[in-house]
Amino acid sequence: MTDNIAAGSPSSDTPSPADGYVGDPEVRAEWDDRYADRHRLWSGRPNGALVAEAAGLTPGRVLDVGCGEGADAIWLARGGWDVTALDVSGVALERAAGHARDAGVAVHWVHAALTEAVLPPASFDLVSAQYPALLRTPDAAAERALLAAVAPGGVLLLVHHAGMDTQQAHDSGFDPADYVWPSMIADLLDDDWETEVDEQRPRVAPDGGAGAHHTDDLVLRVRRLR
Known part of the structure; x- marks a missing residue:
């Protein structure tokens, strides 16, 4: 979010709204x-x-997609991961950078949409997308961007709220058909991928915060073989 983030490239510096x-x-x-x-x-x-x-998983390079206020990124960094964390919100990234400084960990922050970010292809040992609000497009750009970021031998972990994908459009304007769900990733997999987990399970939810009312997760974990 400093000058070298102008093209969506990583930086460990403090984000700036400008x-x-x-x-x-x-x-x-x-x-x-x-x-x-x-x-x-x-x-x-x-x-x-x-x-x-x-x-x-053995710590390596990880991409945290939709990192929000940074809790996952900081937890991963504390666990020895080399973390790149991406979000569309500058407000969220400023908070996340502050939390990372307080925690004494280094994170590379990227202020960009996933499909627009300049990220090294096939280079992350883990790509984590926890409840991401990724917009669906006819060319499956977000789904393909997630898969393209995973290194050979690496893992894509996509987690979402169970049941949301089958809801009707809300009066508030939310339409599940506008967003990417785990099943859409699964539909794109070929012989280069192995599905390790594809299930619905009870959610282990942190106390407090938005989304705490959701009780079950859809968990998709796939490994890139080559």
Whole structure:
């Protein structure tokens, strides 16, 4: 979010609202407003599915997609991971960078939409997307960007709220058909991928924060073989 983030490239410096965000400005504004409305939007603790699924993985390079206020990124960094954390909201990233400084860990922050970010292809040992709000497009750009970031031998972990994908469009304007769900990733997999987990399970939810009312997760964990 400093000068070298103008094209969505990573930086470990403190984010700045004046950076060169790459992505849809309306999406950025929507999420900035959502974060600005509350002093803390999320619980400040790592997501339970990430903790469970990453426990047996050897730390390497990880991409945290939709990192929000940074709880997952900080937990991963404390566990020895080299963390790149991406979000569309500058407000969220400023908070996340502050939390990382307080925790004494280094994180590479990227202020960009996933599909616009300049990320090294096939280079992350873990790509984690916990309840991401990824917009669906005819060319499956977000789904393909997630898969493209995973290194050979690496893992993509996508977790979402169970049942949301089958809801009807809300009067509020939320339409599940507009977003990417785990089943859409699964549909794109070929022989280069092995599915390790594809299930619905009770959610281990941190106390407090938005989304705490959801009780079950959809968990998709796939490994890139080559």
